[in-house]
Amino acid sequence: MIEARNLWKKYGDKVVLERLNLRVEEGEFITLVGASGCGKSTFLKMLLGTETASSGELLLDGKPIPDEPGPDRGIVFQQYSVFPHMSVLENVMAARGFGRPGVTGLLFGAARQQARDEARAILAEVGLGNAESLYPGELSGGMRQRLAIAQALLGQPRILLLDEPFGALDPGIRADMHDLVLRLWREYELTVFMVTHDLTEGFYLGTRLWVFDKTRLDPQAPDAYGATITYDLPVGQMDGGKLKKIDRDLTLTARETEKAL
Numbered sequence: 370m371i372e373a374r375n376l377w378k379k380y381g382d383k384v385v386l387e388r389l390n391l392r393v394e395e396g397e398f399i400t401l402v403g404a405s406g407c408g409k410s411t412f413l414k415m416l417l418g419t420e421t422a423s424s425g426e427l428l429l430d431g432k433p434i435p436d437e438p439g440p441d442r443g444i445v446f447q448q449y450s451v452f453p454h455m456s457v458l459e460n461v462m463a464a465r466g467f468g469r470p471g472v473t474g475l476l477f478g479a480a481r482q483q484a485r486d487e488a489r490a491i492l493a494e495v496g497l498g499n500a501e502s503l504y505p506g507e508l509s510g511g512m513r514q515r516l517a518i519a520q521a522l523l524g525q526p527r528i529l530l531l532d533e534p535f536g537a538l539d540p541g542i543r544a545d546m547h548d549l550v551l552r553l554w555r556e557y558e559l560t561v562f563m564v565t566h567d568l569t570e571g572f573y574l575g576t577r578l579w580v581f582d583k584t585r586l587d588p589q590a591p592d593a594y595g596a597t598i599t600y601d602l603p604v605g606q607m608d609g610g611k612l613k614k615i616d617r618d619l620t621l622t623a624r625e626t627e628k629a630l
């Protein structure tokens with residue numbers, strides 16, 4: 370489904386990512402970990418289409434990823450910007466409208482009613498069915514991320530990109546969000562790429578964990594080399610074409626890996 374062939378990303382003379390070669394099949398749940406600033410978000414942006422490769426290829430179904438976001442790819446950031454003066458329902462409807470052709474993306478009549486119905490359905494899916502008339506300022510951090518996920522799912526994406534979506538949440542809330550993401554991943558048969566700083570989270574959620582790191586370093590020229598994927602660890606298993614999580618002692622596995630890294 371997704372393939373990178375000798376993919377590089379540079380900003381000016383600064384090499385951020387280098388020599389990425391990878392293949393991802395439909396339905397995988399990839400978790401990305403690595404030091405701050407090593408290019409994980411940049412890689413997600415390349416998948417989204419807001420950043421382009423400096424060289425090499427990034428392919429979706431054998432064709433170059435379009436260099437602009439499309440409905441087949443949804444993204445959730447750690448801090449999500451919503452319209453503060455619009456209710457939860459209106460925010461979701463606005464996201465739907467903006468995804469449509471037209472100058473303003475405004476919806477009228479039957480299209481508006483359909484957008485409202487779709488927005489209500491997706492809000493119920495993410496557990497915000499009773500919060501549609503609240504304003505963003507009235508939402509907890511977890512509810513705000515549920516809203517962001519609802520917006521990301523609106524275009525019925527095949528690929529969901531999550532950039533540290535739960536980094537700012539309390540542990541209890543994070544556990545609820547993990548349940549939500551795993552349910553949505555299975556229900557919508559998504560392919561997920563999720564950046565996290567939490568290795569345990571990476572092991573728990575993913576079917577495959579990637580570690581981004583630099584393999585070469587020039588102390589005189591710190592920007593001369595970029596990061597690449599240094600570990601590609603299977604942390605789940607395929608079961609008759611369906612992905613199934615394997616039971617494991619998560620804490621132990623994460624600790625073992627931290628030691629190994």
Ligand SMILES: Nc1ncnc2c1ncn2[C@@H]1O[C@H](COP(=O)(O)OP(=O)(O)OP(=O)(O)O)[C@@H](O)[C@H]1O
Pocket residue numbers: 380385403404405406407408409410411412
């Ligand atoms: N638009 C840009 N122009 C120039 N440099 C950029 C740009 N975007 C990112 N960078 C640089 O690219 C490098 C990788 O950034 P990126 O945000 O992808 O890292 P990251 O691994 O996601 O970090 P973090 O875990 O802290 O979010 C950083 O050094 C950053 O300063």
